[in-house]
Amino acid sequence: MSKRATGSNEHGGAYGRPLRVPDGPLSKVGPGTPCGELLRRYWHPVALSAKVIDRPQKVRILGEDLILFRDGKGKPGLLAPHCAHRGTSLYYGKVDEHGIRCCYHGWLFDVEGRCIDQPCEPGGGQNKGLVRQPWYPVEERYGMVFAYMGPLNKKPVLPRWRVLEDLQEGETLFVHGYTGIGVGADDTIEVIPFNWLQNWENIMDPFHVPMLHTRHRAIQYTAAAGNLPEVTFKYTDLGVNYVAHRVGSDGTKVERVSSVVFPNLVLVPDQQLDVTGPTRYVRWLVPADDENHILFHVMHVPAGMDGQAMFDLSSRPRAMGTDKPWSEMTEDEHQRFPTDWEAMHSQGSIACHAAEHLVSSDVGIGMLRRLLRQQIKVVEDGGDPIGVSYGSEDEYLDSYAGNYLMAASE
C-alpha cells in the first residue's frame, strides 16, 4: 500500500500523516476557477421571488457578493455591489421605478446596469451612457429568481421541468428556500456551512441509506430501507442516475431511482418507499462560495394537499430516537442519532478527496466526479456542457426519479 493510504508508516500511525488538502479543481466555485466556470454556464436560483422587494439585499453566489432588488416596475435586478462612480455599496441604495439609486451621489442604474441619471452633472450627465454597472441576467420561474452568471453570449434558456409545469386542476407548486438537509431540515441556519459537492455526492451514495438512516441507531426512513439494495448506476443526458432494487419482507420489489442533474440539481423519490410514483420535487444546491451553499426546493402538490405539510413530512425530522426537532437536539442526541447533516458536515468545510479510500460501493461518487471533470474540460476547450440548451423556451426536462413497485417476476 502507498504511504498515503496507510498514514506515515507501514503500521498506519497517525504521526506525520498528510494534511487534509481540499480537492481544488472540483471544490472551488469563484470566477476563473475550473468548476466555477462550469457552474457559470447554467442558471441558478438565487432567492425566493417573494423575498425580492424594493429594499436591496446582499446575496453571495458562486463566491461573488451581489445586490438583489426589485424595481418599481416589478423587475428584479442583480448588480455588482460597488457603484461604478466611486465604489459605495448599492446595498444602501434607494430603489425607484426605474432602478436603484446610489446613496452617495445619486447615480441611478436600471436592472441591466445602465446608468440613467447622474443628478450632480449638468443635464443629468451628458456621458452617463458610457457607464455600466456590472449586472447579471435574471429570470423568475417557479417562485424563484434565477441568475445566469456566465458569458452573455453563452446564455442558455432557463430549463423548464415538466413535473413543475404539468399542473392539473387544484394542483399547486410549493416553493421553499431552505438550508436544512433531508432529515434534520432546519430553517434556523442561513447557509449550509460546507462545500456544495458533499451534498450533491450524497445523492449518488445509496449505501448510506441502510446504514446512516436505518441501521445506525434509529429508523429514519422505513424499515425496508435497511435492506442493502442492489444498485446500478448510469450516465444520463443530464447527469447520473442510480436505480436501487430492494425486496421487502413481503416479497414486494421496489425500484428507487434517484437523479443528479448538472450542474447542481437533485431529484430524489419520497423517503417512504411505499410512496410510489415519480418524484414530485426538484431541488437546487447552490454554492454561496467554496465553503457554504444554500438550497431551493420546488414541489408539485397534488390537489387537496398542503405543500408545507408535505414538505415537513418529507424533509423534517421523523423518529430518530427523539421527538425533538433537529435544531433542539442535544450534542449527545446528535452523536447518537446522526443524520445527513452530521455525516456531511463532519467531512469538513471542504472534503479531502485525496485522503479517501473509494471502494466498489462508491461507484456513483466516482462517476459523478469523472463527469464533473470531463465537463470542466469541455468548457475549458470552448464547448457547451451537458444539459445546456439554446433552443426553444418551450422544451421540457423530464425526471425519471421515483419509487416504482415492480411485478414479482421482475
Ligand code: FES
Ligand atoms: S459612489 Fe455612487 S453615486 Fe457616487
Ligand SMILES: [Fe+2]
Ligand atoms: Fe441521506
